[in-house]
Amino acid sequence: MTSQEALFNYNLRLGDTSLILAQRLSEWTGHGPFLEEDLALTNIALDIFGRGKALLEYAAKTEGKGRTEDDLAFFRNDREYFNALITEQPNGDYAKTIVRQALIDCFDLAFYSELSKSKDETLAGIAAKSIKEITYHKRHSFSWVNRFGNGTEESFNRLQNGLNEIWPYAGELFEMNEVDALLIKEGIAVDLSMLKANWEKEISQLLAKANLVAPEGTYVQTGSRKGLHGEHLSYILAEMQSLPRMHPTAKW
């Protein structure tokens, strides 16, 4: 694997993770529990979508084969997607969406803060822009976890159930392979093992505040680093890609 191939794959991993998460979050647009939240979540989805677009643009440039970010988004199948599995999981109810978001925001804030120091200037620039956004996202999701956890019995139960469902997919966020190894050596990628202890500390504090218990001894679901996904991703892609694939040459 060349440095270029590694960087292309790394960009896809980050870009796909943002794109698919944004896609999931935007399913709430117009269907939120109340107008204020609808606006907030759509804004968050837009931030993440914008980051995904920037990362896929850079992926396309890195690949250097004339493909655009649209080609990458719309004309790859699920085996060529590298989004983290947690992002493609169904939204479930609002409590599950929020707890998934809290787990991801906590990871992302630490991750993009580190990535902003990358020797790769494009990645560092995208990361620097993201820090402010993710700081707001994290405040939003953390405060809702707190509210649900200390709200009614129903809101607490929904939150705990959501956590139980999503928890097995959180560990994969820290998985590394030869792509990471190569790019860490070059000062480009973030060493994910450095982020784990703090993430675990922050999340266990959050869960404690919200009276939640993390499922114990759960098997960690992995696969996305190799392009292996559940069927959920196929449905997301089918919906996202149908229009562009129907008119591949249309001059819109």
Add this chain to the structure above:
Amino acid sequence: MTSQEALFNYNLRLGDTSLILAQRLSEWTGHGPFLEEDLALTNIALDIFGRGKALLEYAAKTEGKGRTEDDLAFFRNDREYFNALITEQPNGDYAKTIVRQALIDCFDLAFYSELSKSKDETLAGIAAKSIKEITYHKRHSFSWVNRFGNGTEESFNRLQNGLNEIWPYAGELFEMNEVDALLIKEGIAVDLSMLKANWEKEISQLLAKANLVAPEGTYVQTGSRKGLHGEHLSYILAEMQSLPRMHPTAKW
């Protein structure tokens, strides 16, 4: 009809029109023809959604019966909605969505520019904030109409078909009733008859540039000022209201 009742209805008309249009536009989120447009249209939907929320907040305050903007959005049925009919029409293909948006943007920019001079300070404030947003929206939709109209045969045909479908709903934007009469006298509402000539001029210039022909002698569809809508609105409301109505007392 008291001034207060008229203002409540006027606020509902404006708020509902924004809310339903935003709802329609947000259907494109994640389904746009390419990423850039997806981002742009979602941003536009968010602007309009934010305006709708502000207007419904003000409607709730004007009514003074303890209802919130969420109560107004989620617990009124279609006969109690006053959105302009053009906003509830199905999106159709992207060309139809864009031409609908151009007709509305052209109206809205003139309308909110006038409303920003209203003697009602809340309406004037919301309007002033909207002018900058709508200026961008109009530039966006007008440039796409131009591009589609001068693009391929297919894009031109789609645009002309979209225009034919949406045209009968444009005239209603200028319809006035006793609500307008009362509030114009008080310096609060905009006299819509003052906006029509310029709208017609701008739109006919746009259509000419894009080689489009406005359908002739079309019957103007009306009804929304009295809460009369097509079945499309029922479907939009069913989707938008299902979650809040399922858990009306849930403390989310």
